[in-house]
Amino acid sequence: MKIRLGARLRRVLLIPLGAVLASVLFSCLMPPRVLPKVVHFSKAPVLRVLLLKDVEQTDVTLEGAFKIIDASQPERPAVQGEAFGARKLSLTADGFAFGNLGVKLQNALLIPAEGQAVSLEGTAYRGRFLFVRRETGFDVLNLVDLESYLCGVLGAEMPLSWPDEALRAQAIAARSYAVYKLNFSKDRDYDVYADTRSQVYRGLAAETARARELVASTSGLLVTADGEIFCSYFHSTCGGETVPAAFIFGEEPSPELDGVRCGFCKDSKYFKPWSYRIDRQELAQKLAAAGKNIGPQIEAAWVEEPIRASNVHRVLKLQGTAGQTEFHPYVFRRTIFSKLKSPAYTVRLEGSEVVFEGVGFGHNVGLCQYGAAGLAREGHAAEDIIGHFYPGTRVTSAY
Ligand SMILES: [Zn+2]
Numbered sequence: 001m002k003i004r005l006g007a008r009l010r011r012v013l014l015i016p017l018g019a020v021l022a023s024v025l026f027s028c029l030m031p032p033r034v035l036p037k038v039v040h041f042s043k044a045p046v047l048r049v050l051l052l053k054d055v056e057q058t059d060v061t062l063e064g065a066f067k068i069i070d071a072s073q074p075e076r077p078a079v080q081g082e083a084f085g086a087r088k089l090s091l092t093a094d095g096f097a098f099g100n101l102g103v104k105l106q107n108a109l110l111i112p113a114e115g116q117a118v119s120l121e122g123t124a125y126r127g128r129f130l131f132v133r134r135e136t137g138f139d140v141l142n143l144v145d146l147e148s149y150l151c152g153v154l155g156a157e158m159p160l161s162w163p164d165e166a167l168r169a170q171a172i173a174a175r176s177y178a179v180y181k182l183n184f185s186k187d188r189d190y191d192v193y194a195d196t197r198s199q200v201y202r203g204l205a206a207e208t209a210r211a212r213e214l215v216a217s218t219s220g221l222l223v224t225a226d227g228e229i230f231c232s233y234f235h236s237t238c239g240g241e242t243v244p245a246a247f248i249f250g251e252e253p254s255p256e257l258d259g260v261r262c263g264f265c266k267d268s269k270y271f272k273p274w275s276y277r278i279d280r281q282e283l284a285q286k287l288a289a290a291g292k293n294i295g296p297q298i299e300a301a302w303v304e305e306p307i308r309a310s311n312v313h314r315v316l317k318l319q320g321t322a323g324q325t326e327f328h329p330y331v332f333r334r335t336i337f338s339k340l341k342s343p344a345y346t347v348r349l350e351g352s353e354v355v356f357e358g359v360g361f362g363h364n365v366g367l368c369q370y371g372a373a374g375l376a377r378e379g380h381a382a383e384d385i386i387g388h389f390y391p392g393t394r395v396t397s398a399y
Pocket residue numbers: 237238239240241262263264265368370371
């Protein structure tokens with residue numbers, strides 16, 4: 001695997017920390033060390049998906065034979081059995097207890113018999129399971145090949161009733177995102193979360209024959225910019241124009257994530273303007289609770305510096321009876337008023353309330369999913385959809 005410290009990365013490192021903090025949940029910049037060139041694998045790489053973190057116990061079901069080895073010392077003899085069944089898993093003083101089966105292992109790797117799925121708390125997954133001991137509990141990771149992982153992501157991230165080419169574009173974007181994360185997680189115990197902090201993964205619960213067919217039709221395909229893997233963000237609905245990742249996530253500006261006109265997402269209910277209201281005193285209290293005390297009541301509210309033709313502005317300003325404060329609109333949505341559906345909004349006062357009006361759903365960066373569906377219905381292929389939302393990129397094969 002070739003990696004290099006690119007000029008783009010060096011510029012990324014110059015971004016003030018405060019700007020990066022806006023991206024706690026969705027950022028691909030956590031932590032940026034190197035930007036990989038296109039990666040070629042001999043086959044689909046294995047991804048480490050964090051399913052549970054620091055839990056005291058969980059339910060594991062496996063119908064069939066199994067093997068448990070110490071992931072830290074694979075040369076040690078394995079614990080084997082012919083029928084695993086349903087077991088309660090918990091920690092012991094020196095290892096794990098799988099029901100009445102105690103194993104003295106720090107990191108237990110459960111290997112099911114060929115073709116057998118493992119269920120965790122009622123949801124079945126392909127691949128192997130790794131249980132990692134922590135100070136008070138343990139983490140549960142699913143080790144699964146990338147293509148099987150995507151079969152459990154595609155239908156969880158986009159309705160499988162949508163047009164084929166939109167789903168193929170989604171599969172390519174999701175694969176690229178996962179490979180990007182894979183390259184930045186070498187010093188972590190996992191590559192991706194199983195929820196919106198990365199992308200939603202529901203294992204076999206989301207996997208259908210249609211999902212498998214669509215993923216297989218894009219097998220190994222990635223989207224790259226100048227031969228490099230980048231963070232192929234996607235979101236539900238942009239409402240007319242996507243927004244630069246540089247603004248939302250504090251990244252270095254890049255052509256492929258600079259924002260484009262869309263307007264193909266008209267079928268989304270969030271293409272139409274939405275509005276949310278909050279009492280002027282209640283908002284002042286929320287601000288005070290967040291350490292931004294500007295008095296007991298909001299006296300004025302406005303946005304400044306529109307970004308091109310989108311409804312996103314660079315600054316939200318709030319004037320209270322005892323001071324003024326300002327927010328990045330995305331940070332405000334994430335930390336103060338989570339009802340807002342996107343960072344694309346304006347604000348005004350009306351009587352005793354502060355009224356936010358906006359469009360879109362999500363962070364509005366990268367591929368607009370409803371827009372992808374709109375383009376597919378107009379006859380565009382997945383590669384064209386990718387090219388529209390990530391300008392100047394190419395779809396290439398990684399294996
Ligand atoms: Zn759109």
